[in-house]
Amino acid sequence: MSSSKITAIVGANWGDEGKGKITDIKAGQADVVVRFQGGGNAGHTILNKYGKFALHQMPSGMFYEDVVNIIGNGCALNLEYLEKEIAKVLEIVPDLKFQLMLDQRVPLLLPHHILLDELEEERRGDRQFGSTKSGIAPFYAEKYFKEAIQLNEIFDDAHLKTRLEHLYEKVNLTLVGVYKAEPVKYMDIYERIVKFRPFVEKHMGDATAFLRKAREQGKNILLEGQLGALRDVGMGIYPYVTSSHTLAGFASVGAGIPPYAITNILAVTKAYSSCVGAGPFVAELFDEEADELRMRGGHAGEFGALTGRPRRVGYFDAVATRYGAECQAATQLAMTGIDVLSYLDEIPVCVAYEINGKKVTDFPAPSLLDIAKPVYEILPGFKQDIRGIRKFDELPENAKAYVRFIEKQVGVPITWLSNGPKREEIVEL
Secondary structure, eight states, X not given: OOOOOEEEEEESSSSOSSHHHHHHHHHTTOSEEEEOSBOTTSOEEEEETTEEEEESSXXXXXXXXXXXXXXXXXXXBOHHHHHHHHHHHHHHOTTOOOEEEEXXXXXXXXXXXXXXXXXXXXXXXXXXXXXXXXSHHHHHHHHHTTOOOBGGGTTOHHHHHHHHHHHHHHHHHHHHHTTOOOOOOHHHHHHHHHTXXXXXXXXXXXXXXXXXXXXXXXXXXXXXOOSOGGGOTTTSSTTSSOSSOOSGGGHIIIIIOOGGGOOEEEEEEEXXXXXXXXXXXXXXXXXXXXXXXXXXXXXXXXBOTTTOOBOEEESEEHHHHHHHHHHHTOSEEEEEOGGGGGGOSEEEEEEXXXXXXXXXXXXXXXXXXXXXXXXXXXXXXXXXXXXXXXXXXXXXXXXXXXXXXXXXXXXXXXXXXXXXXXXXXXXXX
């Protein structure tokens, strides 16, 4: 077998770390880009020569014509949303040629998943999880109940109708009995699905076989994760998590490759902290201090790519990031948004938590996070616009010291440093 390079790009924190830009850059060096988990409940923001794009389901290699983009079996495929997402990009870049493969084993996210998600958040009232209401939790619950419809099943009329009829017997018991909602007619869903047969026929393939051949040919493969380690359903801040595994370890399952084939894991973190949604956030800032950081951050302020919700922000949390990098088994880090901190005279870094009067540096169980208080170490600011600098040695001394301090705290080498939203605003260490 030829030497194939397989890299996973994943989040070290709560999501929203700037993975879109890093994946976009690395996709230009790849032959294949694979989304291995999640669905349309998050977005990767990409700023390139065509404009600004938020991709929710489409892999970030879409803008490179020679790259094969795969939506793997670990994803939640909403065909209606995907078709609209592609059409939206083509409105801006009508001549764009892209390659897309939908794995034949990927399950379909259907309208009732979104409906159930909305109804459950409404039922929970002030106890909501902060769901994006994209249907993700009901989808994965159904998948693990072994009732989901896989993409390969949609071409046999009799089979598809039978599967849907049996599925909606149970779905309607929940809709009517629990939520007092109207039942769903399974034939209505059948009609919605079969409309996509031409689209699916054009793009469906066997991702496992394709990736095996790509490895044999020595192709460079990029595995694209969604959200971050702290939103993982197993290792994250449960129950304020997504409903899939956001870790690089799941990429072998969700993409369909052997785990030993993943040779590099690039975990992305911001130079400060941000997250969308509910749950404990120890280093969170509030009021004017938070407002200023939020407005300076991101491409145009810290607001969710899908929801538009203001992101919660804070200073860098070394405790959470060290844990996230460990969960991801990160071999290297990419730090984004360091240019955002240029307004600060001093830069606090959360280096420990105080819990019941005791200082801890290991990330605690989720039940203890609500009573954890941040312990900060203060570093001098660099007070200089650093956008456009391409070499690490040309950065201000205090900016370099900040990077090296974070690197030592997390225990993983920082190899990429993003100092602006544009593709070329990047420092490779």
